[in-house]
Amino acid sequence: MTAVDDLWYLADTASQQAAQAYHRLSERHEEYLETSHDERVSRRRFRTLARRIDRFGAPYGAHTLVHRPGEVLLCRHEGVDLWVLPGGGVDAGETFHETARRELAEEAGVDVRYDGLGLLSRVEVRCPGHRTWGVLPVYAARAESHDPTVNDPDGEITAARWFPFDDLPDDTRDRSDLRAWFERFGRE
Template sequence: MSIELRRHVSALVSDFAAAYGEVDLVRRRVECGPAERDAVVDSFESFGVVGGAGVLIVRDGAVLLARYERADGWIEPGAGRRPGESYTDCAKRGVRETAGTEAAIEGLAGVQLVYLDDPTDRPPVPNPYVAFRGSIAGGAPVPDADATATETTGSEPNPEADGVRTPGDDPAATGGPSVTPDGTPVALRWAEELPERLAYDQLSELPLGGRGEQHI
C-alpha cells in the first residue's frame, strides 16, 4: 500500500471529524482478487482518486435504496469518485445518476474503510466509502417506488466519463460482489421495511420501524 494512500485515508477521517465533530468510523476487511486490489492502488497512484460516496435519504418513514450489478445487497444511491471530485459531489452525482433527482447533504452518516485483502502476502489496501445523510433537494423530482434505476434516470451512468475507469467499472478487475455502490444500477426502492440483504450492517440500524424481506 502506498504511503500517499495511507495519508489520504488519515486526512479524510481528520477532515470529516473537523467538519462534523465526530465520525462513525467502521473498518472491515473484504476478500478480493489481486486485480481488484491492484486497480484501487493504480487508480489512486495514476489519478489521485479512490473510494466512493452515497446519500441516505429517508422520507415519510421510508429509505431510498438501490441495487447495483456488483453490490452485495441493497445500499443507498451513490457512486465511485472521479478525478477532482469531492466525496460530497460524488455522493450527489450518485443520487442523480441512480435516482434521477438532486440530493441535499445534511450531515455525515459514517465513513467505512473497506480494506481489500487479496490472496497474496501484500497488506490490504483501504477503499474509503462515505455515507452522508440527506434529503431530496427542494423542487427536485421524487423517485417513484419500485422503479428500475434506468427507467428512473432515463439513461445509464457513464462509467468512462473523463476517460477514467474506476475499479468497479471493469468486471475483469473485480473478485466478487462489492459492499459499496458498484456497477450499473438495476433497481430502486423506497423501503418502509429494510430488506434482508443489505450491503453493509450499519444500514440495519436505520429507525424505520420494521425489518422484512422486500422482493422485486
C-alpha cells in the same frame, strides 16, 4: 531476472491518502456513525482498489443515504446483484460531496436536502502479502421529492425504491450499518 513487486509501495501511499481523506472528513463533520469493513480480494482487484485510494482516498467513491420518515432509498445494482445506496466513483476534481450528489442524480433522481455526513467507513483491503485502507463517506440527506427516476449512464442501476429501515431486503449491502444509522439518527 524477477520483476519488482510495487504493490507494497502502492499500498503504503494509498494508506497515506486514506489517512488524509479521513482527517479532512472528520474535521468537517461532527456527528456521524463510524464503521469498518474488511475485504479480502485478489491481487489484481487489490491493485485496482489501491490505485483508487491512492488517487482519491476512497476505493468506492461516495454515497448518499436518502431517508424519509422510517424509510431509506435503495438502488438495484446489477453488477453486484444487491440493493445498495446510490453512489459511486470520484471523478477528477470532484469532492466527495459533489460525487455523492452527481451519483444520486444519476441513480435515483430525487431532490434532497443534505444533512451532512451520515456514515464514515474505514474499508480495509487485503490480498496475500499486502494490505491498505480507504474511506467510504456516506452523506445523509432528507428526501424532498419521493419518486425515484433512474438515469444511470453506466447501466448498472436498474431500479430505485423506498424500503422501511426495519424491513430491508436480505440482499442489501451494508444492511447492519443502515439499521445502526437509523437507530442512532433516523428516529429524530
